[in-house]
Amino acid sequence: MAPKRPRGLKAAADAKADGKKQKTEDAKDGAEPKTVMLDADVEEDDELSELQAIYQSAVQKLDSNPTEALALLRGAIHESDRMLRNWEGDVSPPPTFHLVYGSALLDMGQLVQNEEPGPYYEAALERLEAGLESLSEVKGDETEKESVSVTKIHIQLAKTLLTQLQAMASLSTDKKPSPKTIETSQKQIEDAKGHVQKALEMPFGSSPADVSFFSTLPQILLLFSDVADLMDGLVDLDSQIPFYTFALDSLGQLQTKKVELTDDALAIGKMCLAQANAYLAEDDQAEDDQEEDDEDEEEATDAPHATETIAVLEKGLGALKVTTTNMTVDFYATRAELAINLGNFRDETDQEILYKEAVEDIKRIQAIDAEKGEKSLPEGLESFLQDWEESTEA
Numbered sequence: 134m135a136p137k138r139p140r141g142l143k144a145a146a147d148a149k150a151d152g153k154k155q156k157t158e159d160a161k162d163g164a165e166p167k168t169v170m171l172d173a174d175v176e177e178d179d180e181l182s183e184l185q186a187i188y189q190s191a192v193q194k195l196d197s198n199p200t201e202a203l204a205l206l207r208g209a210i211h212e213s214d215r216m217l218r219n220w221e222g223d224v225s226p227p228p229t230f231h232l233v234y235g236s237a238l239l240d241m242g243q244l245v246q247n248e249e250p251g252p253y254y255e256a257a258l259e260r261l262e263a264g265l266e267s268l269s270e271v272k273g274d275e276t277e278k279e280s281v282s283v284t285k286i287h288i289q290l291a292k293t294l295l296t297q298l299q300a301m302a303s304l305s306t307d308k309k310p311s312p313k314t315i316e317t318s319q320k321q322i323e324d325a326k327g328h329v330q331k332a333l334e335m336p337f338g339s340s341p342a343d344v345s346f347f348s349t350l351p352q353i354l355l356l357f358s359d360v361a362d363l364m365d366g367l368v369d370l371d372s373q374i375p376f377y378t379f380a381l382d383s384l385g386q387l388q389t390k391k392v393e394l395t396d397d398a399l400a401i402g403k404m405c406l407a408q409a410n411a412y413l414a415e416d417d418q419a420e421d422d423q424e425e426d427d428e429d430e431e432e433a434t435d436a437p438h439a440t441e442t443i444a445v446l447e448k449g450l451g452a453l454k455v456t457t458t459n460m461t462v463d464f465y466a467t468r469a470e471l472a473i474n475l476g477n478f479r480d481e482t483d484q485e486i487l488y489k490e491a492v493e494d495i496k497r498i499q500a501i502d503a504e505k506g507e508k509s510l511p512e513g514l515e516s517f518l519q520d521w522e523e524s525t526e527a
Contacts, residue, residue, distance in 0.1 A: 181230055184212050188233045189342070195240065203244050209237040213260075224270050228282040231264025232289065239293050242300070254297040261290045281338035285346055288332050288353060291325040295356040298322070302363045315367050322360055326379055329354070333386050347392050351400035354380045354387075358407040370415045370438075377408035381448075398456040402467045405449025409474055412438040412445075439478060446475040462498050462509045469494040469514055492521055 191205035213234035220226055235257045242253030264286045271279040298321055310318070337347050361376035381404050384397060416436040436442065450471040453464065469491040476487030495518045498510045 180212075180216055181227075181233075184209060184216065184230070184233055187212060188237050191237070191240065195244070199244055203241070206237050206241045206244065209233065210241065213237065225263075225267045227271055227275065228264040228268050228279045228286060231260050231267060232282045232286050235260035235264065235286070235293070236289055239289060239296065243296065250300050251297070254293055254300065257293045258290065258297075261286050261293065265290075277336070278338075281336050281343060284332050284335040284337060287328040287335070288346075288350065291328040291332075292353050292356065294321050294325040294328075295360050298360050299356075299363065310367065315364075318364070319368070319372070322357070322376060325357070329379075329383055333383065333390075337390060337392060344393055348395045350387055350392070351384055351394055351397045354384050355400050355403060357383075358404045361411070362407060365411065365414060370411065373411055374408065377404060377411065380404050381408075396459055398452045399459065399461075399464050399467060401452040402449040402464075402471060405445040405452075406467055406471055406474075408445045409442050409449070409471075412436075412442040413474070416442075443475065443478050446471055446478075450475060460497075462501055465494040465497045465501075466511055466514060469498075470511075473517060488521060492518060 187205055187209045191202045191209060194202040194205065213230070216230070217226065217234070238253050238257035238260060242250035242257065245253070265283060268279060268283050298318055301318075337343060357376050357380035361373055361380075364373050364376070381401065384400060384404070387394065388397065413436070416438050420436075450468065453468040453471065472487045472491040472494070476484040476491070479487060491514075495510065495514050498514070502508055502510060
């Protein structure tokens with residue numbers, strides 16, 4: 134197959150009733166009170182444990198039953214507000230309370246469809262920040278547990294800041310934000326980076342709930358790549374690239390902590406692909422500008438960031454070649470695009486090997502789609518497969 138000039142493809146785009154505690158959510162808008170079953174056993178009169186159980190039940194249903202998750206989140210927020218108003222004693226609520234309250238607000242902001250999410254994110258930031266401040270009041274046997282909650286709060290603060298930025302970008306009608314908005318966004322990303330850095334220096338805990346929480350960190354770190362993509366064209370490449378590298382470096386630090394991670398290899402692959410696409414976009418623009426200046430087209434064949442692009446493509450593809458777990462459509466699509474982009478830089482022999490690997494992954498996606506009766510193959514990969522089959526038949 135004839136070599137192609139290096140360009141990015143840009144791939145297109147979770148009741149047992151016996152023995153469980155019940156919590157009744159207040160009726161809203163004239164609806165009958167809704168009784169939900171909690172997927173956990175909690176001690177009688179332990180309001181904080183009960184609140185945690187409500188929230189965890191919501192988390193378990195975020196993907197499989199968002200409607201029920203939304204009801205549970207509203208219940209958790211309502212209960213948190215009641216507990217905060219009625220809190221007794223000289224000591225503030227512990228970090229764990231603020232963690233649950235803030236996390237429920239964050240998740241609500243991501244789930245609501247007919248409401249403005251911004252107020253939820255602002256309230257989440259306020260609650261989580263209060264949790265950081267309350268650690269100083271914790272004493273005795275609770276210190277270790279609450280320190281782990283503070284680690285989680287730092288992670289949730291980073292997630293909230295980045296999610297807030299994504300929401301602002303999706304709702305904005307401005308073709309290009311003002312310099313002040315861009316500056317504020319960059320500061321928000323830096324604040325998120327600071328929270329991740331602090332979390333990586335703190336205890337992670339080893340309870341089942343801790344293991345479950347921290348296993349999802351690769352997906353949270355991926356938000357830095359997503360936000361970096363949003364900055365494309367708003368800041369120069371030198372300001373954009375550190376967001377990608379921070380995500381990769383942080384994931385590397387996370388792996389040294391021997392935490393059980395979910396899809397960390399896929400996260401590395403997606404981070405590397407995003408960074409490579411940023412380099413490719415910059416080089417494409419530079420070439421277009423050069424052609425407009427009537428420069429000799431032959432002089433534009435060497436991409437200025439070829440070395441950096443190849444390095445991150447090799448890193449991402451290498452991570453996905455050694456894993457044998459969670460082989461999803463997203464996994465195969467990411468690996469295929471990495472292989473194609475890397476092949477675009479290789480000589481004809483190595484290029485054909487990489488292209489064949491990509492074709493195999495594309496056909497794996499097609500097999501999954503056929504089994505499920507779906508169509509999830511990204512348009513760019515579908516187009517590549519058609520070009521490949523036409524060239525091999527010729």
